[in-house]
Each structure stands twice: as C-alpha cells, then as structure tokens.
Amino acid sequence: MAADTRQTVLLVAVFIMIALGSVVGMVVGGVGLMGSIALSAVLALIGGMGLATLVTRYSARTRELYFAKRQLESQNRLQASIARGAPYRTILEQICQFLEQQIPNVHVIIWSARTDDSNGELITLSAPNTLHQSADVRSHIKTLTQHEIDPFYPVFKATHLADKGAETTFSRPLCQALCPHGYQSTYLVPLDATRPDALGALLLLCPIPGEPSEPQQLTIVNATRLARLALERHHSESQLHIFERSLEASSNGVVITEANHADMPILYANPAFAQITGYTRDEVKGRNCRFLQGPDTHPAHKQQMRQALSEGRDINLTVRNYRKDGRLFWNHVFISPVRSSDGYVTHFIGILNDISERKHHENQLAFHATHDALTGLGNRALFEDHLRHDVELAKRHQQQIAVLFIDLDEFKPINDTLGHSVGDRVLISVAKRLEATIRPSDTLCRFGGDEFVLLLHDLVDLKQAEDIAERVVNAIEKPYCADQHELHLSASIGIALNDEHLENPSELIQHADMAMYKAKKQGRNGIQTYTHDINTKLTQRLMLRNDLQDAINQEQFSLHYQPLIRHDGTVKGFEALLRWQHPEKGVISPGRFIPIAEQTGQIIALGQWVMARAARDLLALSALLPNNCLISINLSPLQFYRANFLQTLAETLKNTGLPASRLELELTEGVLMNDTEGAITTLHALHNMGVHVAIDDFGTGFSSLSYLRHLPVNTLKIDRSFITHLPENRKDTAVVSGIIGLAHHLDLTVVAEGVETQQQHQALAALDCDVFQGYFFSRPMPFPAVVDWLKSRKSHPANLS
Ligand SMILES: Nc1nc2c(ncn2[C@@H]2O[C@H](COP(=O)(O)O[C@H]3[C@@H](O)[C@H](n4cnc5c(=O)[nH]c(N)nc54)O[C@@H]3COP(=O)(O)O)[C@@H](O)[C@H]2O)c(=O)[nH]1
Numbered sequence: 022m023a024a025d026t027r028q029t030v031l032l033v034a035v036f037i038m039i040a041l042g043s044v045v046g047m048v049v050g051g052v053g054l055m056g057s058i059a060l061s062a063v064l065a066l067i068g069g070m071g072l073a074t075l076v077t078r079y080s081a082r083t084r085e086l087y088f089a090k091r092q093l094e095s096q097n098r099l100q101a102s103i104a105r106g107a108p109y110r111t112i113l114e115q116i117c118q119f120l121e122q123q124i125p126n127v128h129v130i131i132w133s134a135r136t137d138d139s140n141g142e143l144i145t146l147s148a149p150n151t152l153h154q155s156a157d158v159r160s161h162i163k164t165l166t167q168h169e170i171d172p173f174y175p176v177f178k179a180t181h182l183a184d185k186g187a188e189t190t191f192s193r194p195l196c197q198a199l200c201p202h203g204y205q206s207t208y209l210v211p212l213d214a215t216r217p218d219a220l221g222a223l224l225l226l227c228p229i230p231g232e233p234s235e236p237q238q239l240t241i242v243n244a245t246r247l248a249r250l251a252l253e254r255h256h257s258e259s260q261l262h263i264f265e266r267s268l269e270a271s272s273n274g275v276v277i278t279e280a281n282h283a284d285m286p287i288l289y290a291n292p293a294f295a296q297i298t299g300y301t302r303d304e305v306k307g308r309n310c311r312f313l314q315g316p317d318t319h320p321a322h323k324q325q326m327r328q329a330l331s332e333g334r335d336i337n338l339t340v341r342n343y344r345k346d347g348r349l350f351w352n353h354v355f356i357s358p359v360r361s362s363d364g365y366v367t368h369f370i371g372i373l374n375d376i377s378e379r380k381h382h383e384n385q386l387a388f389h390a391t392h393d394a395l396t397g398l399g400n401r402a403l404f405e406d407h408l409r410h411d412v413e414l415a416k417r418h419q420q421q422i423a424v425l426f427i428d429l430d431e432f433k434p435i436n437d438t439l440g441h442s443v444g445d446r447v448l449i450s451v452a453k454r455l456e457a458t459i460r461p462s463d464t465l466c467r468f469g470g471d472e473f474v475l476l477l478h479d480l481v482d483l484k485q486a487e488d489i490a491e492r493v494v495n496a497i498e499k500p501y502c503a504d505q506h507e508l509h510l511s512a513s514i515g516i517a518l519n520d521e522h523l524e525n526p527s528e529l530i531q532h533a534d535m536a537m538y539k540a541k542k543q544g545r546n547g548i549q550t551y552t553h554d555i556n557t558k559l560t561q562r563l564m565l566r567n568d569l570q571d572a573i574n575q576e577q578f579s580l581h582y583q584p585l586i587r588h589d590g591t592v593k594g595f596e597a598l599l600r601w602q603h604p605e606k607g608v609i610s611p612g613r614f615i616p617i618a619e620q621t622g623q624i625i626a627l628g629q630w631v632m633a634r635a636a637r638d639l640l641a642l643s644a645l646l647p648n649n650c651l652i653s654i655n656l657s658p659l660q661f662y663r664a665n666f667l668q669t670l671a672e673t674l675k676n677t678g679l680p681a682s683r684l685e686l687e688l689t690e691g692v693l694m695n696d697t698e699g700a701i702t703t704l705h706a707l708h709n710m711g712v713h714v715a716i717d718d719f720g721t722g723f724s725s726l727s728y729l730r731h732l733p734v735n736t737l738k739i740d741r742s743f744i745t746h747l748p749e750n751r752k753d754t755a756v757v758s759g760i761i762g763l764a765h766h767l768d769l770t771v772v773a774e775g776v777e778t779q780q781q782h783q784a785l786a787a788l789d790c791d792v793f794q795g796y797f798f799s800r801p802m803p804f805p806a807v808v809d810w811l812k813s814r815k816s817h818p819a820n821l822s
Pocket of ligand 1: 597612
C-alpha cells in the first residue's frame with residue numbers, strides 16, 4: 022500500500038477515536054469536559070496506534086501481492102511477446118524493463134554473444150549510451166564469460182568498485198570500464214549456465230554496494246531464462262532462415278520427399294531443381310521423382326536406389342535423367358534419409374548435381390584418347406582393344422579374322438610441296454573412302470601419318486580379305502581434288518590372318534606391317550599377305566640395325582674411293598664410298614645398310630665420320646694429286662636437312678683443314694624437291710662457302726632441268742641406268758644427249774656414272790660428256806690402293822683405264 026493511503030487511514034482512525042472519547046466522557050459525566058477531552062485523546066491515541074498497526078500489516082501484504090501480481094503480469098506479457106514471435110531485441114528490452122521495475126535502482130544490460138560482431142551486442146534501456154555502445158565493454162564481458170563464470174549454476178559475481186576490488190585479471194577491465202559511471206557493484210549472470218560464453222549474459226549494474234536479495238535473485242534467474250528463450254528462438258529462426266535461403270540459393274537441385282507415404286511424394290524442391298529439370302516447383306510437388314527417369318536409365322541404378330530407400334540409407338550414384346523437354350542430363354544424385362528424434366525415417370533429401378558438362382568433357386577426353394583428331398577414326402589404342410576382343414571371339418568360335426595394314430605411297434611429297442592443309446584434306450578423304458569400303462562392324466583406325474589399319478572379322482577365307490584389300494586399293498586410286506590440284510595416290514597393303522600360332526593379338530599388326538613393307542619393297546601399290554618368310558627377312562633387318570650400332574661404336578667402317586675422270590683423262594676427283602666389314606657376316610653392301618641407317622638416324626653419325634675421314638684422306642693424297650682435285654661425298658637427306666648441318670660442315674672443314682672448294686656434296690633430286698625453300702637457302706649457303714654440289718642419280722627422280730636454272734648447282738651425274746645400254750640403245754642415247762646438251766646450256770658439268778666399257782666411254786665422249794666414273798676406269802678402292810693407282814698413273818699418264 023502507498024504511504025499517502027496509509028496516512029489518510031491513520032488520520033481517519035485518530036479522528037474517530039477522539040470523537041468516541043468525547044462521547045464516552047460526556048455520558049459518564051463524572052470527569053467533566055477536561056476529563057472527557059483527556060479521555061478522548063488517550064482513546065484516540067490507543068485506537069489510532071492499533072488501527073495503524075493493523076493497516077500497516079494489511080498494506081505490506083497487499084504490496085507483496087501487488088508486486089507478485091505485477092511480476093506475474095510482466096512475466097506473462099514477456100512470455101506472450103516471445104510466443105507471438107516479437108523481435109528478440111524488443112523482448113530483451115522488455116526483460117531489462119521488467120528487472121529494473123522489480124529491483125529498484127539497478128540498470129540492466131543483456132549481452133548477446135551470437136551476432137555478426139565477434140564481441141556480441143548489448144541491449145539495454147537505461148544504461149548510459151557511452152557504456153552500452155562501448156566495444157571494450159562487450160569484449161570485457163566476453164572475456165569474463167570465457168573465464169570466470171561457473172558453468173553449472175548461475176553464480177553472482179559481485180565486484181566492489183568502491184575499493185576497485187576487482188578480484189581477477191578477467192574482471193578487472195570490466196570494473197574499470199564501469200567505475201566512471203558511478204556503479205558500485207555489478208552482477209553477471211550467464212544466460213546458459215552450461216556454456217556461459219555461448220549465448221550471452223545479463224549484467225546488473227547497481228549504484229550501491231551489496232547483493233540482490235533472495236527473491237530478487239529468483240526474479241533474475243527467471244529473467245535470464247526468458248532472455249535465453251528469446252535468444253535461442255531468434256538463433257534457431259535465423260538458422261532456419263539461413264538454411265532455407267541456402268537451399269533456395271544452392272546451385273544443386275534439392276528435393277525433399279515424404280518417406281512414409283507409399284509413393285514418396287515430393288514436398289519441397291528448390292529453384293535449382295526446377296532449373297535443372299525444367300519442371301516448375303508446383304509441377305513436381307506431390308509427384309514421385311521417377312518422372313526424371315527415361316527408357317535408358319540403367320535398371321541396375323533404379324534397383325540400387327529402390328534398395329537404399331527401402332533400407333533407409335544413403336546412396337550416391339550417377340544416373341541418366343531427362344529434363345521436361347526430353348533432353349538427357351547426367352545426374353550425380355545423393356539421397357539421404359532424414360530421421361526423427363526417435364530414429365524413424367520421416368523424409369528423404371535428394372541432392373541433384375547436373376554433371377552433363379563434366380560428363381561431356383570426360384567423353385571428349387575418352388574420345389581423344391582413343392580417336393584420331395584429324396579423321397575421327399579410332400587410333401592404335403582403340404584398334405588394339407578391338408583386336409584383343411575379336412581375336413578372343415575368333416578363338417572361341419573358330420573364326421577367321423584379318424588385319425590389313427594400309428600405307429599410302431609417296432604421301433610425304435604432297436605434304437612437302439602442297440602444304441599440310443592439303444595433305445590433311447587428302448587424309449580425311451582417304452578415311453572416308455575406306456569407311457565406305459568396309460562393313461560397319463569392321464574396325465578402321467588411323468595409326469598416324471599415312472597409315473590406316475583395318476580389322477576384318479568373321480571371314481570365310483583369305484580370298485575375302487584380298488578382295489577387300491583390292492577394293493581399298495581401287496578406292497584410294499581415284500583422283501583427289503585439293504584446291505586446284507588433282508592428285509593421285511596409291512597404297513601398299515599388308516594382310517595378316519590369325520592362326521593357332523598367334524601368341525599375342527598385337528602380333529597380327531606386326532605381321533600385317535611386315536607384309537605391307539614387303540609390298541612397298543616390291544614396287545608399291547601392291548597387296549602382300551604375310552608369310553613366315555617375311556618375318557625372317559625383317560628379323561634379319563632388325564638384327565642389322567642392332568649390328569650397325571655396334572659397327573659405329575667399334576669403327577668397323579672404311580672408305581673406298583672411285584676416281585672421276587675428265588674428258589682429257591685427268592683426275593677430277595674421287596667419290597668416297599662407305600664400306601662395312603662385319604666381323605662375322607663379312608662385307609655388307611651400303612645398298613643394304615644405308616637405308617636402315619637413314620631410317621634409324623644412325624646415318625648422321627656415319628655421315629659425320631665419312632666427311633672427316635674423306636677430307637683427311639684427300640689431304641693425305643695431296644702430293645699425288647693436282648691442287649684442285651675434289652672429294653665427292655654422298656649426302657643423305659637427313660644430314661642435309663639437319664638444323665646444324667652447315668655449322669657441322671664448317672667445323673669439319675676447319676678441323677680437317679680441307680678447303681671448301683675441294684669438297685663436292687652429292688645430293689639426289691628428291692632431296693631438293695622435298696623442302697624447296699629450305700633446300701634453296703642451304704644450297705646458296707654452300708655456294709657462298711665455296712662447296713660444290715652435284716645432283717646424283719639424275720634421271721631417276723623428277724628429272725626437271727628447269728628447277729636447276731635457279732639453283733646454285735655445279736654438276737649433274739647421269740644415273741648409270743641410262744649408261745648401261747649405250748651406245749646400242751638409241752632412246753637412252755637420245756636421253757643422255759639431251760641431258761648433256763641442256764646441262765651445258767645451264768653451265769653444269771655432266772658426269773656419267775657406271776661407265777663399264779670402252780664403247781660406253783667413247784659414246785659418252787662423242788656426246789660431249791665432261792666426266793666419267795665407272796668400273797671401266799676403276800672400281801672403288803681402299804686408300805692404299807688409291808695411292809698405288811695414282812702412282813701408277815703418274816708413271817703411265819696416257820693409261821686411262
Ligand atoms: N649417304 C651415303 N650413301 C653412300 C655412302 N657410300 C655409299 N653410299 C650409297 O650407297 C649406295 C651403294 O653404293 P655402292 O655399293 O658403293 O655403289 C657405288 C659404286 O660402287 C657403284 N658403281 C660405281 N661404278 C659402277 C659401275 O661401273 N657399275 C656398277 N654396276 N656400279 C658402279 O655405284 C654406287 C655409287 O653410286 P652413286 O652414289 O649414285 O654415285 C649408293 O647409292 C651410294 O650413293 C655414304 O658414305 N653416304
């Protein structure tokens with residue numbers, strides 16, 4: 022009850038008692054007026070005091086009831102606010118107000134730990150702004166909750182500021198922050214006693230020292246409970262909100278289905294699901310996810326999914342699914358059960374990943390790994406794979422299979438002269454023609470360059486394979502049109518059939534390759550079937566290749582020299598010819614080993630050795646030779662086109678001391694035609710160095726004299742095939758005569774090779790040939806024999822042969 026009310030009640034009571042005393046005095050009569058007054062006063066005093074005591078007692082209880090009622094009302098109001106879902110800040114402010122009403126003179130601050138700011142947030146109604154906006158205060162509270170709060174019970178920590186009695190390192194900074202604001206004690210109550218720093222805390226700031234009474238403590242505990250409720254709800258709501266927003270924003274499709282309904286209908290689908298599948302969210306709600314499947318969705322995958330769903334476990338797999346418009350997409354799907362608190366599966370959540378693009382790239386990579394980029398045909402890897410499979414099947418069903426190794430003849434000049442883009446177009450046309458020749462079930466692959474390989478299965482006999490090879494040859498022979506050029510091609514084909522001796526499927530490829538090689542050797546544009554005999558020859562070739570390396574290492578080579586004789590009988594020079602004396606196999610002809618050395622690149626080392634040896638030998642013969650005598654060296658295309666060829670040559674000349682003007686390099690026409698631009702540059706460089714150049718075997722290649730007009734070439738060597746039948750063969754005579762005439766017009770020296778007889782010599786001399794080389798004058802001789810030969814010539818200068 023309020024003090025004013027108590028005063029009014031007391032005055033009324035005194036007044037009633039005075040009136041009562043006067044009446045009693047007058048009625049008794051014996052005490053007179055003064056006695057009546059005195060009695061009235063005494064009675065008034067006694068009555069007033071008794072009544073006041075009664076009234077005071079009554080008002081204290083009423084006040085307690087009043088406060089309890091108000092507290093309850095405030096509490097209910099708070100709880101209603103929480104239930105209504107009022108913003109958490111409003112609720113926390115109401116809590117501050119509530120406590121400040123219940124506990125006189127305190128300021129209440131609520132510290133909420135989980136906010137965007139790592140130090141949390143302060144909510145208050147009455148605390149000064151400077152205080153509750155201070156980042157320091159927030160951080161001090163945070164530190165304190167991390168170190169000082171009893172985690173099991175809401176402990177009150179009083180900090181007496183009057184004597185700066187902060188007890189610990191952690192509470193001291195907070196005390197010092199509060200002190201200037203006139204607070205004498207503070208109480209920190211964690212909102213969650215089990216994790217004091219996790220949710221927040223309540224701070225009571227009192228202007229006087231002391232502790233809250235027990236009922237006040239109870240009120241505070243109740244208030245912290247409500248604050249905790251408000252904050253927890255806020256956090257879970259914001260978490261739900263975050264969860265929902267992340268689902269909505271996710272680029273993965275998410276779908277939630279009901280587990281306890283027979284058809285497991287979709288309850289929720291996020292926008293990404295709609296975007297991936299093309300169905301709107303409304304269209305899919307209530308449907309089972311199987312509408313994403315198509316006729317070719319793998320039955321095993323469907324079964325795996327059904328199984329996992331019925332067992333209520335996770336499943337992860339990639340399936341073929343279909344969008345609303347019917348387009349396929351590769352779905353990497355993860356399905357997981359959602360369980361209730363008692364462990365029952367209530368829902369399933371499916372996460373869809375459209376991996377079509379990745380799958381496309383994977384397929385592309387796989388395609389490139391097994392296919393030729395130019396023609397789109399399979400490559401060697403794919404061929405070997407099919408071959409293994411077909412050989413296995415053929416063995417099981419006693420079937421005949423064949424491998425056809427197809428190599429285009431003379432394809433390189435097309436690339437070299439017309440450029441690679443023309444070459445590429447021709448190869449694409451060849452691939453198309455080959456595809457048109459075979460059955461769809463046969464395998465056609467390109468092994469690279471101009472090599473195509475065919476795998477024919479289920480053949481009746483060899484004849485059938487030969488017929489197909491024939492068709493292939495015919496298809497390739499038809500003219501090709503590239504730019505304004507009409508091109509003609511031929512192919513050499515090797516055929517290999519499976520037999521019971523086959524140890525490894527890839528042997529079939531080797532056999533077909535060997536047979537093709539033989540076809541090439543036999544004049545190209547041919548078909549050759551593999552026999553064991555071919556194998557033996559090629560094995561010998563392989564052995565020769567190995568022996569060649571030993572020969573280089575062990576210097577089993579020597580040079581023989583064949584003289585070049587001028588019209589007047591003088592020696593123009595010598596051609597250096599390589600000889601190989603094998604320790605077991607005897608002399609091996611350069612006609613056999615030079616082509617192998619060219620293929621393996623061993624010719625580079627050999628050529629280098631020839632050059633140095635020949636230069637030194639010529640210089641060693643100086644005393645017996647005129648000063649301008651030349652040494653002719655055969656140069657392989659590989660040497661000529663090597664990047665450092667000119668540099669190596671210059672170094673050899675320098676190291677050996679041979680003047681460049683005494684060296685003649687013999688090149689075949691083919692060498693010059695291969696890379697015309699590069700060849701011309703190199704020829705000019707050689708010319709500038711003073712080195713002579715001779716065109717060897719003239720007449721066997723392109724035989725065009727016109728290109729020689731522009732090239733700095735010194736000599737033409739007419740191939741011996743034109744000389745052999747001189748003088749009786751009129752045609753050969755006419756050709757040789759023509760070559761000599763034209764060459765002279767171009768100021769070229771003409772050498773006739775392979776002059777074996779006097780008649781040939783005379784005929785050539787009559788045709789005005791400049792120089793002669795052949796057995797008629799001398800066979801190629803080893804160095805000591807050359808010395809003898811020169812010496813004998815000195816003593817008999819007229820002896821020409
Ligand atoms: N790149 C290199 N090629 C070389 C080298 N040494 C030789 N060769 C080439 O090997 C091929 C065969 O040479 P070889 O067996 O030495 O035959 C040469 C002569 O012996 C032969 N010849 C000479 N005169 C006659 C003859 O009157 N009749 C006849 N039947 N044969 C004869 O001709 C070959 C020389 O030919 P060419 O080189 O075309 O002038 C051969 O192609 C050599 O070029 C080498 O070091 N490097």
